[in-house]
Amino acid sequence: MSKIDTTLFSAQEHALDKEYRLCPECGGTLVLRRSKHGLFLGCENYPSCQYMRPLQQQNVQIEKTLENSECPECGKPLAIKKGRFGLFIGCTAYPACSHIEANNPVVEEASTLPHCPACYLGQLQAKTSRYGKTFYACSNYPKCKYAVNDKPVSHPCPICGSAILVEKRTRQGVRFCCPQKGCTYSCESL
Incomplete structure (x- = not known):
């Protein structure tokens, strides 16, 4: 039986060890963490340092x-x-x-979308979720987290005064509804 050469396992630092061990933002140690999306490297000083990096490079x-x-x-x-x-x-x-x-379809549609009714600073933009569904969110994200699932229309709600209505597609056709919870306004045309 042959003996294992222990010099192969010396404590020398490898070239990639430094990259994968130290946080580039604060110098803390990177540790293996788990989320619902899988494993990733995150800084040990979380939440004061929010640095994170995926284990695998995304396939682009x-x-x-x-x-x-x-x-x-x-x-x-x-x-x-x-x-x-x-x-x-x-x-x-x-x-x-x-x-x-920005994707070309999003840029074309941005001119017709209304301003954000929550912060009045950003404009609503069409975005795609990780599941491939389109939703509309404020361009001032992360300061403003306003989002709706249906296409917004720049028309105020006559009942609650909301700055926008959303276009819902149903079996009966297109309906314009108020996105505010508790408001039941709905009409077939504007």
């Missing part, structure tokens, strides 16, 4: 590099990429630069 594929395009943050070219939520436009210098452009 570059579909096509856009010619004559420039990232506004770093100047590198932009590319059409495919991620876990679908196609998006992002910087080719990722992870050094994490700039992402």
Whole structure:
């Protein structure tokens, strides 16, 4: 029987150990944590330091590099990429630069969407959840967390005075309803 060479297990620091052990924000130790989405590395000084990093890099594929395009943050070219939520436009210098452009359908629809009725500073934007469903949220997130599931319409509610109504699609057709809880206003046309 052969003996195991213990020098293979020396306490020398490997090149990747420092990257995966120390928090780049506060210098604390990164520890393995679990969430409903799986395992990740998080800082031991949580909640004072909220640094976290996924264990596996997200699978993002570059579909096509856009010619004559420039990232506004770093100047590198932009590319059409495919991620876990679908196609998006992002910087080719990722992870050094994490700039992402808004999707074209969202930009087109943003001009017709009303301002946020909660903070009056942001504008409602169409977003896609991790399950692929469209919802509408304030552009001033995370300061304002207002969101609705149905498409908002810039028309005030005559009963409660809410600044918007939402467009609900039912079997009987399209209905415009008040998004406020407790308000029962609903009509077929505006």
